[in-house]
Structures are given as C-alpha cells and as structure tokens.
Amino acid sequence: MGNDLRYGIIGAGSMGREHIQNLKIMGGVEIAAISDPYQPSQQAAAALAPSAKLFSDHRTLLEDSNLDAIIIATPNDTHAAVLKDALATNLAVFVEKPLATNVEDLKSILKWNENRSEITWVGLEYRFIPPVAEAIARANSGAVGKVQQVSIREHREPFYSKIDNWNRFAERTGGTLVEKCCHYFNLMDLIIGQQPIRVFASGSQSVNHLDEVYGSKSAN
Known part of the structure; x- marks a missing residue:
C-alpha cells in the first residue's frame, strides 16, 4: 500500500x-x-x-x-x-x-x-454514462449532422432522504435547476460545444413535490 x-x-x-x-x-x-x-x-x-x-x-x-x-x-x-x-x-x-x-x-x-x-x-458524471458519452461523441463528430437544438427531459421523483432533509429546500440546494439540472446544462455545453449566450427559464413551483412537509416547512 x-x-x-x-x-x-x-x-x-x-x-x-x-x-x-x-x-x-x-x-x-x-x-x-x-x-x-x-x-x-x-x-x-x-x-x-x-x-x-x-x-x-x-x-x-x-x-x-x-x-x-x-x-x-x-x-x-x-x-x-x-x-x-x-x-x-x-x-x-x-x-x-x-x-x-x-x-x-x-x-x-x-x-x-x-x-x-x-x-x-x-x-458532473453524467457525461461518462456510456450511452450519453456515445451521443456526445456522435454529435461532436458530425455523424448526426449539424446540431440545431438540444432538449433534455427528466421526470423528477422525490430526492433521497438526507440528514435534516436538507435537499428538500432551495435555500440549501440552490434550487432544482442548480441541484439537479446542472447535469443537463453540462451535457448541453458538451454536445453543442459552446457556452450559452442568453438564458431563459419558464415553469412554476408545481413541478416540485410541494406536498412534502418536514417539520413545519413545505419542500420547495
């Protein structure tokens, strides 16, 4: 050793x-x-x-x-x-x-x-998942033609249990876009090969599991 x-x-x-x-x-x-x-x-x-x-x-x-x-x-x-x-x-x-x-x-x-x-x-390990790595390689090689748009969709199940349920609250996680979607932003950068010029987000808190309550606080 x-x-x-x-x-x-x-x-x-x-x-x-x-x-x-x-x-x-x-x-x-x-x-x-x-x-x-x-x-x-x-x-x-x-x-x-x-x-x-x-x-x-x-x-x-x-x-x-x-x-x-x-x-x-x-x-x-x-x-x-x-x-x-x-x-x-x-x-x-x-x-x-x-x-x-x-x-x-x-x-x-x-x-x-x-x-x-x-x-x-x-x-940010999603890039190393074999099917994802293959998709990135094909996009970068031009095998699929010129990339015009990248769309990534995920069904978000409740997060795993953590000490004090810290991962249920945006003030501790940074919010869903930071906590979870950072993986997908990273993949988009790798597939497109460029950094974003503008950022736009839409949606609402209803995409999260707001019926979860911890102590007196609702998950956000």
Whole structure:
C-alpha cells in the first residue's frame, strides 16, 4: 500500500460512502481519513474503511492527515466554506456538484482556485454514462449532422432522504435547476460545444413535490 493514493473523504453521508465504495473497487487507493460532524454517518463510513482516521471537522482532517487527494461530499450550501480551506492545500480536490449555490460563492471559489496547479474537479458524471458519452461523441463528430437544438427531459421523483432533509429546500440546494439540472446544462455545453449566450427559464413551483412537509416547512 506504500504507493497507493491516500484519499480523505469530507462528508460521510450517502454520497461520501458511495465514493468510498467506488474507490475500493478501483484499487490502488487508501481511504486514509474521513470527516463528518454527524456521528452516525461518520461511523457508517468507518465501517467501510476501518483503517481511516476519523474527524468531526474537515479543517482538522486537512491539518492532520498526510493525503494526496480529497473528496468533498457535503451538503450543497457548505461547499464554499469547505473549499475555502481545501483549495488552500496542495491536494487534488474533487467536489460534488453543484460547485456553489449562489453566484457570490462561485466567484470566491474561482478566485481561491486561480493559482493552484493541483486538479480541482466538479462531479458532473453524467457525461461518462456510456450511452450519453456515445451521443456526445456522435454529435461532436458530425455523424448526426449539424446540431440545431438540444432538449433534455427528466421526470423528477422525490430526492433521497438526507440528514435534516436538507435537499428538500432551495435555500440549501440552490434550487432544482442548480441541484439537479446542472447535469443537463453540462451535457448541453458538451454536445453543442459552446457556452450559452442568453438564458431563459419558464415553469412554476408545481413541478416540485410541494406536498412534502418536514417539520413545519413545505419542500420547495
């Protein structure tokens, strides 16, 4: 294991644990450290990586662990605060999408990342789904002719259960267009090969599951 890449996992909820499982399948890596303030999640992740050092604060993990790379899988609205510390290190950084939930945080993150030579990667993985990757390749090769329009449609089922149901509320997720549709915006960019010039959105909140109530708050 001396040459294995040493990973730290920040955020040990369902996505963090899924990353641990995927890394174990890949091989050539060591899950060296795990950070999560919620003890049940921390312990569930520790069961998947028994030799990992455990932390309740990501800053302590970054200071204490001899790592090569980190994966950030915390709630969307915490990404900026975690990235501020992570991007100050010399570690490769993978962060779950979305990169940020508002424009101000996004600008700050881009500034923190400006002079880094290490990899910073955002988890927009739909491009790697084999049928999607094939569709992108055909569009880019001209095999389907000149692309005139791209339309992506999804039936949105209720999101998975999360700690404190954070993913039911737009103020924490950034809203459906940020939380979920960022995948599709990314695919559109790849298929068309250009950045958007103008953006227009239509619809209403009725597309979400507003009958879900958590405590005294309705999902939005």
